[in-house]
Amino acid sequence: MSRSINLAVIPGDGIGQEVVAQGLKVLNAVLPQDVKLETKEYDFGARRYHATGETLTDADLADLKKHDAILLGAIGDPSVPSGVLERGFLLKLRFAFDHHVNLRPSKLLPGVATPLAGQPEIDFVVVREGTEGPYTGNGGTIRQGTEHEVATEVSVNTAFGVERVVRDAFARAQARPRKKLALIHKNNVLAFAGHLWTNVFNKVAAEFPDVTTEYMHVDAATIYLVTQPERFDVIVTDNLFGDIITDLAAAVSGGIGVAASGNINPARAFPSMFEPVHGSAPDIAGQGKADPTATVLSVALLLRHLGYDAEAARVEEAVSTDLGARGTTVRSTDEIGDALAVRV
Amino acid sequence: MSRSINLAVIPGDGIGQEVVAQGLKVLNAVLPQDVKLETKEYDFGARRYHATGETLTDADLADLKKHDAILLGAIGDPSVPSGVLERGFLLKLRFAFDHHVNLRPSKLLPGVATPLAGQPEIDFVVVREGTEGPYTGNGGTIRQGTEHEVATEVSVNTAFGVERVVRDAFARAQARPRKKLALIHKNNVLAFAGHLWTNVFNKVAAEFPDVTTEYMHVDAATIYLVTQPERFDVIVTDNLFGDIITDLAAAVSGGIGVAASGNINPARAFPSMFEPVHGSAPDIAGQGKADPTATVLSVALLLRHLGYDAEAARVEEAVSTDLGARGTTVRSTDEIGDALAVRV
Ligand SMILES: CC(C)[C@H](C(=O)O)[C@@H](O)C(=O)O
Ligand SMILES: CC(C)[C@H](C(=O)O)[C@@H](O)C(=O)O
Numbered sequence: 001m002s003r004s005i006n007l008a009v010i011p012g013d014g015i016g017q018e019v020v021a022q023g024l025k026v027l028n029a030v031l032p033q034d035v036k037l038e039t040k041e042y043d044f045g046a047r048r049y050h051a052t053g054e055t056l057t058d059a060d061l062a063d064l065k066k067h068d069a070i071l072l073g074a075i076g077d078p079s080v081p082s083g084v085l086e087r088g089f090l091l092k093l094r095f096a097f098d099h100h101v102n103l104r105p106s107k108l109l110p111g112v113a114t115p116l117a118g119q120p121e122i123d124f125v126v127v128r129e130g131t132e133g134p135y136t137g138n139g140g141t142i143r144q145g146t147e148h149e150v151a152t153e154v155s156v157n158t159a160f161g162v163e164r165v166v167r168d169a170f171a172r173a174q175a176r177p178r179k180k181l182a183l184i185h186k187n188n189v190l191a192f193a194g195h196l197w198t199n200v201f202n203k204v205a206a207e208f209p210d211v212t213t214e215y216m217h218v219d220a221a222t223i224y225l226v227t228q229p230e231r232f233d234v235i236v237t238d239n240l241f242g243d244i245i246t247d248l249a250a251a252v253s254g255g256i257g258v259a260a261s262g263n264i265n266p267a268r269a270f271p272s273m274f275e276p277v278h279g280s281a282p283d284i285a286g287q288g289k290a291d292p293t294a295t296v297l298s299v300a301l302l303l304r305h306l307g308y309d310a311e312a313a314r315v316e317e318a319v320s321t322d323l324g325a326r327g328t329t330v331r332s333t334d335e336i337g338d339a340l341a342v343r344v
Numbered sequence: 345m346s347r348s349i350n351l352a353v354i355p356g357d358g359i360g361q362e363v364v365a366q367g368l369k370v371l372n373a374v375l376p377q378d379v380k381l382e383t384k385e386y387d388f389g390a391r392r393y394h395a396t397g398e399t400l401t402d403a404d405l406a407d408l409k410k411h412d413a414i415l416l417g418a419i420g421d422p423s424v425p426s427g428v429l430e431r432g433f434l435l436k437l438r439f440a441f442d443h444h445v446n447l448r449p450s451k452l453l454p455g456v457a458t459p460l461a462g463q464p465e466i467d468f469v470v471v472r473e474g475t476e477g478p479y480t481g482n483g484g485t486i487r488q489g490t491e492h493e494v495a496t497e498v499s500v501n502t503a504f505g506v507e508r509v510v511r512d513a514f515a516r517a518q519a520r521p522r523k524k525l526a527l528i529h530k531n532n533v534l535a536f537a538g539h540l541w542t543n544v545f546n547k548v549a550a551e552f553p554d555v556t557t558e559y560m561h562v563d564a565a566t567i568y569l570v571t572q573p574e575r576f577d578v579i580v581t582d583n584l585f586g587d588i589i590t591d592l593a594a595a596v597s598g599g600i601g602v603a604a605s606g607n608i609n610p611a612r613a614f615p616s617m618f619e620p621v622h623g624s625a626p627d628i629a630g631q632g633k634a635d636p637t638a639t640v641l642s643v644a645l646l647l648r649h650l651g652y653d654a655e656a657a658r659v660e661e662a663v664s665t666d667l668g669a670r671g672t673t674v675r676s677t678d679e680i681g682d683a684l685a686v687r688v
Contacts, residue, residue, distance in 0.1 A: 117458070154499075227595055243533075243562075247567050
């Protein structure tokens with residue numbers, strides 16, 4: 001394990017700056033003395049876009065590539081047309097750095113409110129494919145703006161792309177106590193892609209005989225996520241279905257205020273990026289109101305990815321204890337960060 | 345209004361037969377004496393498929409076309425490979441009869457349990473596009489079964505197809521007290537289709553100045569459906585997003601046991617089809633356990649489509665009263681049907 005971490009920090013827009021500051025605070029507090037943490041801040045997001053028209057240049061990518069990992073706050077602002085920063089920065093980075101494992105854990109922690117009745121036990125991880133599906137930008141438009149316009153979106157799925165993410169999900173399932181993996185797709189309608197996903201899933205399953213598998217259509221999965229969330233352990237799914245069900249998963253397991261994510265290149269050919277699932281929340285930006293918990297939990301994912309398992313566990317433990325003790329006291333972004341930094 | 349109804353009845357598989365029988369019972373009970381109800385039963389589904397290899401022939405379509413409407417129980421059985429009946433019957437019929445308005449109301453009725461905490465007021469309608477999007481069967485596979493396989497799915501969206509369903513949704517929103525319409529899409533990522541949907545939506549909105557509109561990404565919509573379902577009035581969305589969110593909507597508003605749907609051709613160029621959202625539930629088939637409520641509510645949609653508004657309201661009223669009075673008594677399929685038939 002390298003005893004230094006060279007981290008790219010992208011605070012981004014809105015509450016991004018505030019939550020990332022707390023993430024770094026906790027990271028500094030949890031790292032052993034001998035680990036040298038170097039950070040470099042980048043100014044991506046709405047401000048840079050307005051000033052220069054740039055979202056993410058080749059030079060930026062070359063620069064970012066030198067780091068061990070990336071911590072991101074949030075990107076997005078109402079002043080920028082919808083899609084520009086999403087496609088020009090977030091998706092561009094996921095594709096450029098081949099972040100094919102989009103990891104999104106959902107755990108209902110003690111003291112956290114869920115919109116679901118009862119207090120279901122929720123503890124699962126979604127492995128969302130990050131570089132294929134309908135996210136490739138494939139497709140087009142003819143006769144735009146006329147009554148004869150036709151617009152297409154092409155979902156592209158490759159055996160190579162599906163197999164590596166399915167394999168990653170099986171390995172994650174095998175490492176968990178319950179060893180369960182669900183494939184979520186819509187193979188009764190999207191038969192070409194569905195056939196590929198299902199076949200690859202079944203093929204790889206043969207190599208993991210101790211993992212219990214099931215298949216579920218995405219529509220049915222949304223029902224189970226609100227009626228029986230406890231049934232899930234690990235889920236593997238495509239880019240778009242993963243986008244949809246992880247927001248739902250975040251909602252049922254305590255809200256996007258505590259939902260963390262990692263955009264991972266497992267082979268470490270490129271730095272992986274860790275970010276809260278929530279957005280930039282411009283309405284509460286700069287007021288010290290934002291909950292940094294999701295960012296801190298993303299730091300835990302980052303630590304685990306870099307091999308600091310014990311430190312990752314300490315961060316998760318600190319969050320869990322802190323949430324359990326929160327009660328109804330309203331604390332500022334900074335106060336929550338301080339409390340977590342003390343606990344680790 | 346025609347004083348006769350020529351109805352095609354497709355009981356289908358599993359519990360289909362049982363629930364359709366109750367639907368017809370209630371339909372008979374609610375119709376005025378002078379309305380002549382003629383029904384013809386069709387044997388589509390797993391049995392026919394196993395016996396003849398057919399799912400829905402051209403002759404079947406010509407025959408079905410003669411009716412005023414179609415009432416369907418459920419199609420699907422584990423003995424048939426996934427996708428065969430879905431694509432060979434259900435989707436084939438939706439496309440052949442140009443069922444472009446897939447109408448799915450979600451109303452939390454008194455006495456009905458929701459998995460959500462509290463007792464949110466849920467009363468919205470999803471207008472799902474039914475003949476385009478990723479449901480067209482467009483796409484393909486190369487190098488199938490090899491490590492170089494590529495499978496694509498093409499979402500096809502036309503100005504014609506989008507505009508007619510958006511227009512239908514605006515009209516429905518305008519006719520409701522709250523007059524609100526939300527467009528759900530993912531226009532920040534699926535930019536070609538998203539641009540078309542958003543543009544058409546905004547264009548048609550100008551003709552309905554009294555309807556309040558909003559746009560929401562599909563991932564965010566799943567969050568709101570569990571945290572603030574009361575915010576929705578009418579939703580319009582594409583075929584795949586509609587498939588996903590209507591299952592979630594059914595789950596939060598009392599489960600698929602009470603979720604009705606209509607596959608509608610508004611111009612009545614073809615008969616529309618009405619069906620419960622639930623499937624054939626082979627595990628409980630033939631035991632008199634199935635809840636026919638969703639089928640009975642589908643009969644209400646059928647009545648309204650054919651212009652029998654007062655009768656439709658009486659059916660919905662009967663269901664609402666019955667659900668409120670149900671308590672914990674377990675009743676058979678038949679008993680529930682009898683109770684509803686008496687109440688209308
Ligand atoms: C902002 C958007 C491009 C992104 C996605 O769709 O992947 C977001 O919703 C997410 O889930 O990270
Ligand atoms: C069975 C399947 C083809 C269908 C769909 O995806 O439309 C079903 O899920 C539905 O929602 O009616």
